[in-house]
Amino acid sequence: EIVLTQSPGTLSLSPGERATLSCRASQSVSNNYVAWFQQKPGQAPRLLMYGASSRATGTPDRFSGSGSGTDFTLTISRLEPEDFAVYYCQQYGGSPPWTFGQGTKVEIK
Amino acid sequence: QVQLQESGPGLVQPSQTLSLTCTVSGDSISSGTYYWNWIRQLPGKGLEWIGYIYYSGSTYYNPSFQSLVTMSVDTSKNQFSLKLRSVTAADTAIYYCARGQSGYSYGLFDFWGQGALVTVSS
Numbered sequence: 001e002i003v004l005t006q007s008p009g010t011l012s013l014s015p016g017e018r019a020t021l022s023c024r025a026s027q028s029v030s031n032n033y034v035a036w037f038q039q040k041p042g043q044a045p046r047l048l049m050y051g052a053s054s055r056a057t058g059t060p061d062r063f064s065g066s067g068s069g070t071d072f073t074l075t076i077s078r079l080e081p082e083d084f085a086v087y088y089c090q091q092y093g094g095s096p097p098w099t100f101g102q103g104t105k106v107e108i109k
Numbered sequence: 110q111v112q113l114q115e116s117g118p119g120l121v122q123p124s125q126t127l128s129l130t131c132t133v134s135g136d137s138i139s140s141g142t143y144y145w146n147w148i149r150q151l152p153g154k155g156l157e158w159i160g161y162i163y164y165s166g167s168t169y170y171n172p173s174f175q176s177l178v179t180m181s182v183d184t185s186k187n188q189f190s191l192k193l194r195s196v197t198a199a200d201t202a203i204y205y206c207a208r209g210q211s212g213y214s215y216g217l218f219d220f221w222g223q224g225a226l227v228t229v230s231s
Contacts, residue, residue: 001172031213033213033214033216033217035217035218043223044205044221044222044223044224045156045205045218045221046221047217047218047219050214050217051214056219088155088156090156090216090218091216092214092215092216092217093216096158096160096161096169096171096216097158097171097172097173098158098216099158100155100156100157100158101155102154102155103155
């Protein structure tokens with residue numbers, strides 16, 4: 001099973017600032033099949049990015065993803081008020097079980 | 110637009126069986142295009158994939174749940190279900206159903222239900 005470790009646990013930033021979230025895998029993720037989800041309180045996770053760097057339908061272009069192998073990054077170029085939430089990475093490369101990171105909370109400073 | 114909706118008891122007694130159903134609208138399970146998943150979120154914690162079922166009834170369960178979980182599908186009702194046996198308080202969580210993509214991306218969850226909170230308590 002691939003273990004995903006996200007850092008930092010919490011990111012305290014102001015609107016307009018840049019956010020950089022990290023996701024590190026315990027072994028290489030096949031085909032760089034890493035997805036990122038956004039979750040707001042009381043809501044289900046929402047798919048933001050897939051394949052490490054492709055935006056899902058409806059994802060604003062201030063969100064970008066990068067990385068390969070074991071190291072992946074989600075960047076939010078300029079934080080909007082609606083971007084303050086918890087973000088999870090997930091790997092879906094190869095065979096199951098598919099796994100999630102423990103999450104990074106982006107909070108208002 | 111695809112929609113998924115979980116339903117089932119919100120309270121289950123310890124050692125009993127947790128049962129949930131997911132009703133899909135806006136898509137047909139029997140199309141065979143997608144995989145249908147259960148994922149849970151423990152209180153204040155991360156997400157855990159439980160397993161998937163395909164329209165044919167074939168399943169794949171996370172080894173962490175292997176001996177305790179059963180999934181089934183009813184294509185006539187466009188529903189799929191989860192049963193988790195011998196539950197304990199540690200199984201208290203929000204349970205989500207989610208659609209998985211096809212092909213090599215079948216572990217990519219693009220649509221989720223709103224979630225069902227299940228509490229295990231006597």
